[in-house]
């Protein structure tokens with residue numbers, strides 16, 4: 001079955017305002033509510049293509065910040081000095097390689113909007129999502145600074161509650177947030193985890 005793209009108001013708005021993906025508005029809403037990304041921040045964006053979130057993050061961090069975006073699909077150049085992109089698989093990349101791109105000892109914020117390629121076979125897909133989640137968490141544990149913020153796209157399913165519980169053990173607060181721009185887009189929600197605990201470094 002071909003992919004069905006809903007050309008809704010956010011899609012049209014993204015086209016008009018020059019954002020590469022309608023998902024940019026999801027991050028704008030998250031930012032408006034949580035104020036997680038600040039000027040000068042070093043940010044890591046996992047699953048960054050085509051680059052909508054990178055555009056939003058680049059605006060928020062300004063000239064003194066840097067955002068490193070990684071995706072298995074190449075991101076077309078954004079021509080912003082504060083954006084670095086890498087074409088790689090997050091399951092095999094080392095955290096040190098990511099930190100080297102930012103020339104920083106740790107990231108202030110990690111964002112993850114990764115969506116795996118799904119097969120439609122439940123067991124296979126759950127295993128794929130689980131494997132990606134473990135890789136994301138490895139990078140967050142190793143590369144996010146204490147007190148840092150982690151923004152993760154998540155889906156309702158059998159693993160949802162255990163994941164929230166795990167994040168609650170690693171962060172001071174975890175909020176489940178559904179942006180308006182995410183309405184009607186499957187069962188996705190965003191988990192905003194703030195205040196990474198020292199003990200998890």
Ligand SMILES: C[S@@+](CC[C@H](N)C(=O)[O-])C[C@H]1O[C@@H](n2cnc3c(N)ncnc32)[C@H](O)[C@@H]1O
Pocket residue numbers: 020021023024046047048049050051052053054070071072073088089090091113114115116117132
């Ligand atoms: C919904 S898109 C991200 C959209 C992005 N936030 C934006 O605003 O442009 C999800 C991305 O996850 C990427 N992805 C899936 N598996 C990955 C992996 N193992 N490593 C890196 N990126 C991956 C896909 O290639 C896809 O570009």
